[in-house]
Amino acid sequence: NAGVTQTPKFRVLKTGQSMTLLCAQDMNHEYMYWYRQDPGMGLRLIHYSVGEGTTAKGEVPDGYNVSRLKKQNFLLGLESAAPSQTSVYFCASNDPFTSTDTQYFGPGTRLTVL
Amino acid sequence: AQSVTQLGSHVSVSEGALVLLRCNYSSSVPPYLFWYVQYPNQGLQLLLKYTSAATLVKGINGFEAEFKKSETSFHLTKPSAHMSDAAEYFCAVSKYSSASKIIFGSGTRLSIRP
Numbered sequence: 001n002a003g004v005t006q007t008p009k010f011r012v013l014k015t016g017q018s019m020t021l022l023c024a025q026d027m028n029h030e031y032m033y034w035y036r037q038d039p040g041m042g043l044r045l046i047h048y049s050v051g052e053g054t055t056a057k058g059e060v061p062d063g064y065n066v067s068r069l070k071k072q073n074f075l076l077g078l079e080s081a082a083p084s085q086t087s088v089y090f091c092a093s094n095d096p097f098t099s100t101d102t103q104y105f106g107p108g109t110r111l112t113v114l
Numbered sequence: 115a116q117s118v119t120q121l122g123s124h125v126s127v128s129e130g131a132l133v134l135l136r137c138n139y140s141s142s143v144p145p146y147l148f149w150y151v152q153y154p155n156q157g158l159q160l161l162l163k164y165t166s167a168a169t170l171v172k173g174i175n176g177f178e179a180e181f182k183k184s185e186t187s188f189h190l191t192k193p194s195a196h197m198s199d200a201a202e203y204f205c206a207v208s209k210y211s212s213a214s215k216i217i218f219g220s221g222t223r224l225s226i227r228p
Contacts, residue, residue, distance in 0.1 A: 004157075031214055040123065042204060042218040043158070050214075058215075090157055096214050103216060105157035 002026055004106035006091050012112045013081045021076040021109050023091030031094050032074040033058075033103070034066060036087040043090060049074055081113045116141045116207045120219035128227045133177075133192040135222050137205030140186065146208035147188045148216065149179055153201045161203075164188060175199070200226045 007022040023032065030051050035043040045058030049068040063085060065077045074093075078085060091106040121136040139145055147164040162173025169181045179190045188205060205219040 033215075035218075040220055042220040044218075045215065048215065092158075094214060096210075102160050102163065103158075105159070107157045108155075 004091055004093055004104050006089075006106040006109050008109060009107070010110050012114065013078075014114050015082060017081050018077070018079050019081065019111075020078075021089055021091075021111075023074045023076070023093075023106060024072055025074075025091075025093040025104070026072060027093065027095070027104065028071070029093035029095045029104075030071075031096060032068065033092045034064070034074065034076045035090045035092065036060065036085075037090060037108075038087050046076065046089075081111075083113045085111065086113045087111060116145065116209050116217050118205045118207050118217060118219040120203075120205050120222050122222055123220065124223045124225065126225040126227060127195050129197055130194050133190070133195045133199065133224065135190040135203050135205075135224065137179075137188045137190065137219060138186050139188060139205070139207050141207055146210070147179075147181065148206040148208070149173065149177070149188075149190050150204045150206060150218075151175075151201050152204065152221075158204065161190070195224075195226050197226050197228070200224055 004025045033048040034046040037043050044060045047066040049055045052071040055066045067075045089109045092103045094103045117140045119138045149161040150158040152158050162171045164181045172178045177192045202221045202223045204221050206216045209215045
């Protein structure tokens with residue numbers, strides 16, 4: 001049981017390049033989330049999904065797109081990276097329909113945009 | 115709207131001393147409250163959560179938090195700090211009565227002096 005995994009762990013992009021971050025969970029959770037973490041600002045929700053095939057915007061969705069084609073995977077895409085997107089990205093998942101409803105976090109992806 | 119405010123971005127205590135990390139929340143509905151810990155270069159880990167069952171919540175690693183509705187507070191305490199407690203701590207509130215769509219505070223970095 002690996003929990004929540006994220007790929008890659010580190011990435012450096014040039015302005016304007018695109019990339020996709022992959023999040024995978026093996027806990028059969030319905031809900032999945034993408035956050036970004038910036039110094040002094042805590043975690044801010046980018047997008048989330050309440051089930052396979054569904055996505056919704058969070059607090060800071062601009063410049064990002066997401067897809068949830070399979071229940072266990074949640075992809076975060078940057079179509080044209082900007083230096084303002086330099087951050088640490090965390091994926092999380094939970095199942096609100098169980099008594100152990102808790103968000104489980106991945107180890108993070110550190111992204112630098114030059 | 116839900117929000118949390120963590121008082122003090124950095125707290126330093128001596129080993130063996132009391133740890134007190136402050137969190138105040140704002141919520142238009144009965145809140146679902148959390149404390150998470152983040153060790154360097156790792157994801158977030160749940161310390162404890164308040165679900166309205168009991169106002170004093172005990173978590174892992176000897177931490178506990180007390181929900182005080184009259185003060186809209188959910189402060190985190192530990193009677194005796196260990197060096198291994200050095201980490202960043204996040205207070206969070208859920209918009210719904212579950213661990214979904216959590217809103218995080220800006221975090222408090224805890225340092226332990228030998």
